[in-house]
Amino acid sequence: MAKRDFELIREREIGELNARAFFYRHRTGAELLSLVNEDENKVFGINFRTPVADSTGVAHIMEHAVLCGSRKYLVKEPFVELIKGSLNTFLNAFTYPDRTCYPVASQNLQDFYNLIDVYLDAVFFPRLTPQVLQQEGWHYELDGLDEPLTYKGVVFNEMKGAYSDPESLLATHAQHSLFPDNTYGQDSGGDPRHIPELTFEQFERFHAEYYHPANARIFFYGDDDPERRFELLEEYLGDFEPRQVDASIEVQPRFTESTRVVRGYAAPPGGEESARSMVTVNWLLEGEVDADERRALHILEHALIGTPGSPLRKALIDSGLGEDLTGSGMEGELAQTFFGVGLKGVEPGKVDAAAELIVAALEQIAREGIDAEMKEASLNTFEFRMRENNTGSYPRGLVLMLRALGDWLYDRDPFAALEFEDVLARIRQRMAADDRYLEDLIRRHLLDNVHRTTVILEPDVELEARQEEEERIRLETARAEMNRADLEGVMAAAAELRERQGMPDSPEALATLPRLQLGDLERKIKRVPIEVGEVEGTRLLHHDLFTNGIAYVEIGMDLRALTQELLPYVNLFGRALLEMGTEREDFVRLGQRIGARTGGMWTQSLISTVRGSGEAATWLLLRGKGMVDQVEELFAIAGEVLQTARFDDRERFLQMVLEEKAGEESAVVPAGHRVISLRLRAQFDEASWISEQMKGLSYLFFLRQLIDEIENDWPAVRERLEEIRRRLVNRRAMLVNATLDGSDRAVFSPKLSAFLRELPTAEWQPTSWSPAYRAVDEGLTIPAQINYVGKAANVYDMGYELDGSSSVATRYLAATWLWERVRVQGGAYGAFCSFDPFSGVLSYASYRDPNLLETLEIYDQSGRFLKELEISEEELTKAIIGAVGDLDAYQLPDARGFSSMVRHLTGITDEFRQQLRDQVLATCAEDFGKFGDLLEQVAESGRVVVLGSQEAIEAADAARGGWLEKVEVI
Numbered sequence: 001m002a003k004r005d006f007e008l009i010r011e012r013e014i015g016e017l018n019a020r021a022f023f024y025r026h027r028t029g030a031e032l033l034s035l036v037n038e039d040e041n042k043v044f045g046i047n048f049r050t051p052v053a054d055s056t057g058v059a060h061i062m063e064h065a066v067l068c069g070s071r072k073y074l075v076k077e078p079f080v081e082l083i084k085g086s087l088n089t090f091l092n093a094f095t096y097p098d099r100t101c102y103p104v105a106s107q108n109l110q111d112f113y114n115l116i117d118v119y120l121d122a123v124f125f126p127r128l129t130p131q132v133l134q135q136e137g138w139h140y141e142l143d144g145l146d147e148p149l150t151y152k153g154v155v156f157n158e159m160k161g162a163y164s165d166p167e168s169l170l171a172t173h174a175q176h177s178l179f180p181d182n183t184y185g186q187d188s189g190g191d192p193r194h195i196p197e198l199t200f201e202q203f204e205r206f207h208a209e210y211y212h213p214a215n216a217r218i219f220f221y222g223d224d225d226p227e228r229r230f231e232l233l234e235e236y237l238g239d240f241e242p243r244q245v246d247a248s249i250e251v252q253p254r255f256t257e258s259t260r261v262v263r264g265y266a267a268p269p270g271g272e273e274s275a276r277s278m279v280t281v282n283w284l285l286e287g288e289v290d291a292d293e294r295r296a297l298h299i300l301e302h303a304l305i306g307t308p309g310s311p312l313r314k315a316l317i318d319s320g321l322g323e324d325l326t327g328s329g330m331e332g333e334l335a336q337t338f339f340g341v342g343l344k345g346v347e348p349g350k351v352d353a354a355a356e357l358i359v360a361a362l363e364q365i366a367r368e369g370i371d372a373e374m375k376e377a378s379l380n381t382f383e384f385r386m387r388e389n390n391t392g393s394y395p396r397g398l399v400l401m402l403r404a405l406g407d408w409l410y411d412r413d414p415f416a417a418l419e420f421e422d423v424l425a426r427i428r429q430r431m432a433a434d435d436r437y438l439e440d441l442i443r444r445h446l447l448d449n450v451h452r453t454t455v456i457l458e459p460d461v462e463l464e465a466r467q468e469e470e471e472r473i474r475l476e477t478a479r480a481e482m483n484r485a486d487l488e489g490v491m492a493a494a495a496e497l498r499e500r501q502g503m504p505d506s507p508e509a510l511a512t513l514p515r516l517q518l519g520d521l522e523r524k525i526k527r528v529p530i531e532v533g534e535v536e537g538t539r540l541l542h543h544d545l546f547t548n549g550i551a552y553v554e555i556g557m558d559l560r561a562l563t564q565e566l567l568p569y570v571n572l573f574g575r576a577l578l579e580m581g582t583e584r585e586d587f588v589r590l591g592q593r594i595g596a597r598t599g600g601m602w603t604q605s606l607i608s609t610v611r612g613s614g615e616a617a618t619w620l621l622l623r624g625k626g627m628v629d630q631v632e633e634l635f636a637i638a639g640e641v642l643q644t645a646r647f648d649d650r651e652r653f654l655q656m657v658l659e660e661k662a663g664e665e666s667a668v669v670p671a672g673h674r675v676i677s678l679r680l681r682a683q684f685d686e687a688s689w690i691s692e693q694m695k696g697l698s699y700l701f702f703l704r705q706l707i708d709e710i711e712n713d714w715p716a717v718r719e720r721l722e723e724i725r726r727r728l729v730n731r732r733a734m735l736v737n738a739t740l741d742g743s744d745r746a747v748f749s750p751k752l753s754a755f756l757r758e759l760p761t762a763e764w765q766p767t768s769w770s771p772a773y774r775a776v777d778e779g780l781t782i783p784a785q786i787n788y789v790g791k792a793a794n795v796y797d798m799g800y801e802l803d804g805s806s807s808v809a810t811r812y813l814a815a816t817w818l819w820e821r822v823r824v825q826g827g828a829y830g831a832f833c834s835f836d837p838f839s840g841v842l843s844y845a846s847y848r849d850p851n852l853l854e855t856l857e858i859y860d861q862s863g864r865f866l867k868e869l870e871i872s873e874e875e876l877t878k879a880i881i882g883a884v885g886d887l888d889a890y891q892l893p894d895a896r897g898f899s900s901m902v903r904h905l906t907g908i909t910d911e912f913r914q915q916l917r918d919q920v921l922a923t924c925a926e927d928f929g930k931f932g933d934l935l936e937q938v939a940e941s942g943r944v945v946v947l948g949s950q951e952a953i954e955a956a957d958a959a960r961g962g963w964l965e966k967v968e969v970i
Helices: 058-065 078-085 109-124 130-136 154-162 166-178 200-210 226-237 291-305 311-318 348-368 372-388 396-408 421-433 437-447 463-480 484-502 507-511 564-579 587-597 628-644 650-668 672-681 686-695 697-712 714-728 742-757 805-825 853-860 862-868 873-887 893-905 910-921 925-941 950-959
Strands: 006-014 019-026 031-036 042-049 088-091 099-106 139-141 150-152 216-222 259-266 277-284 324-331 338-346 452-460 531-535 538-544 550-558 600-609 616-627 734-740 778-781 788-794 830-835 841-847 943-948 965-968
Touching: 019 226, 031 226, 031 396, 042 109, 042 396, 058 099, 058 130, 058 154, 058 200, 078 088, 078 109, 078 805, 078 873, 088 109, 099 109, 099 396, 109 226, 130 139, 130 154, 130 200, 130 484, 139 484, 150 154, 150 463, 154 166, 166 259, 166 277, 166 324, 166 338, 166 452, 216 226, 216 396, 259 463, 277 324, 277 348, 291 311, 291 324, 291 338, 291 372, 291 421, 291 437, 311 324, 311 338, 311 348, 311 650, 324 650, 338 348, 338 650, 348 437, 348 452, 372 421, 372 587, 421 437, 484 805, 507 873, 531 742, 538 742, 538 893, 550 628, 550 893, 564 587, 564 600, 564 616, 564 628, 564 650, 564 686, 564 697, 564 714, 587 600, 587 628, 600 628, 600 686, 600 893, 616 628, 616 686, 616 893, 628 742, 650 672, 650 697, 650 714, 672 686, 672 778, 672 788, 672 830, 672 841, 672 943, 686 697, 697 714, 734 742, 734 893, 778 950, 788 853, 788 925, 805 830, 805 841, 805 853, 805 862, 805 873, 805 910, 805 925, 841 925, 853 862, 862 925, 873 910, 943 950, 950 965
Parallel strands: 031 216, 259 452, 538 734, 778 943, 778 965
Antiparallel strands: 006 019, 019 031, 042 099, 042 216, 088 099, 139 150, 277 338, 277 452, 324 338, 531 538, 550 616, 550 734, 600 616, 788 841, 788 943, 830 841
């Protein structure tokens, strides 16, 4: 019956996805895109167009708020309850500049239906109260009538973190510069200066205005019953009547002349790093860009900047004006397409030269043309990606939904972005008929287009202090306007919020949430086929999986062949193999050849503890993929780069080191929780210590020193690269991991043998290393308005013996105690507790945290929380289910083959995996108390690493009597 309220607008067979697509419109105005195929990883999403008129962050705060209880589910945070006890393969929400998306995914049908029901009730019937806005958005805190006012709120602190990240800030300013007159000129995420301007009345009005079915675009994908989809939707849509919703996005008027914008970012006083600027040149593309042209523009983007040899990238890097590229690239997900490219790490006096170079380089490229091989490589790369449809850890259906929204949201054809065969054929035809097709796109959309902005982000050593002073003045002004009764009201409201936050949900409320039972879980592990053999003296792992005609290959080189001092060079060596050229061709031609004749090649390090040994499995992997008929060329390229890659271009290698340094520096603030976690773990186990040398702060410090060495003693650096090759490229110290259909092995195997026969062979012995563990509490300083707080210890050193129940306990701890105390009450954006069962390191970390010592105290109380916990049978079941969901994370074939290789190299047998799974399923309440005893030992003897502002770290250090060793990071 429910289907009668849906009008079928059109349907289509989409061969590229092996799916049948249906597009419906509901009587309320809701639109439904329903894809039916055999993918067990089912996806649902409901999306609303949510343009904003200011930068109060109302859309972003609403995204958080609707998941804080609803009409049907009267718990404080259904989202968290789902995290605790769902088998989901994706569960989150996104705020874009003009839309808000609520997607879920699961392989379990009942779990999928449960997730859909909670999300539909949340978006249409949320429990929006002033307290929800205070918690998720902002509120005043006042500890006493004579104390200063402060701000607190999850989104407020999240966006303080975003505004402390220079690259995020640059992207925001670039978008705003191009769209000063419409919604894209505002910050939908929220500007911390303006978030406190949001009132509850505005908040409620925003939901009433936009969260109606008439403004909803609903998506289904997968192997669930397509008829049942209508029933699930009608249960909610049936409560609404048709209505007009004005969620239109005004077209940005065209500029009559280009503009220049200069902004600042917080930088530390003194030192070279405080003297670097960023610059981007940005264009709002001309006119209406149809689906075909958007695809062509992405091919153009790849040709211009997608590889080290791409002409625009090469011109900018070769100039020496900056350290690495930055900018949005081709942004086609909004109503109007734009393009931005620039440089970071620019000396302030050279920003104008950098901006001028971008335009001049594009002029030269348009005039002289893009190399034909580069065009073919970019077209092939784009086509391979579309055919492979490899979405990594994201469900394929989720990526398809987001891709479809690029047209669908703006009332264009929702099928347009899902099909590509005909589009690719038309683009190939156009490029064949007009060899200047891509160059003409450069001319029309960029060079002849005056809707252009140059955005410069300059270091400002006084900005952080100025922002803090401005916030202090705003708070003092607000306080001055309050009388005693107002101040008491602020204190009472904050106290009432804390009381609500600390109050557990009633059993009756929790019982309303749909949930799985242990009987819904698969008791056995999911096995991946693996055949271990040997070819030409090299270990071969083969995984017989259906890959749709693609071969995925990893060529592993054992880093145990290296001496300890060479480890920091490994990632640079990996890049050098593919980015410095070979005896046969320079790096530009090499990159074009890889792009045109394979599905891609790249290098990656693998560092992980070997179970039961305490030692690390350490490998550098040369990874590649291609259709089976491309395997011969894939191996030919691999053989050439391994044996004949040239390391004699000093300037090229210096460019790579500068790019690495810039990348590491730009990742510190947005990924601060990862920085502190790795820094902590490096104090306890070999694998983490090695990883810290190769990709942590130690690596960043190494890169800064290496720049001087390249400039002053290049022969020594080059000799180290040659020595690494001599030691690693030895087929007796290598392995090959192959994931492909067994029916393709007859073609694959001879090509592999021929490749291996050409490699050098020699005797070798694994090297023993002596990690320099440092038992120290550290305060790492950066120019930021937020902190990242970590604590860790090795619990095996405390006598703990591994049990699978540990994953249930740590997961439950993160979703309850840490979430409620660090995020909900403390105002941090996130808090984590992780345990590595192979190294024995247990660690805590917080993300974008306004607190420091308070968070450490919460960590130290975790043991008592678990020991005093009286967990119900229902809560225990949810915790177990959530842990099993982590074990059963969905993987595409290439990832399954890769994970199987990792397990083989680290001694994780299927028998061991099954034992852990059995222990997870058998977890009981007593296990939480036992783990609590362990956490109390961590509280007593764990090490601490914090990353944050100098002021916050010095204040914390002084409060505890000088216990932190301080290190300036940026």
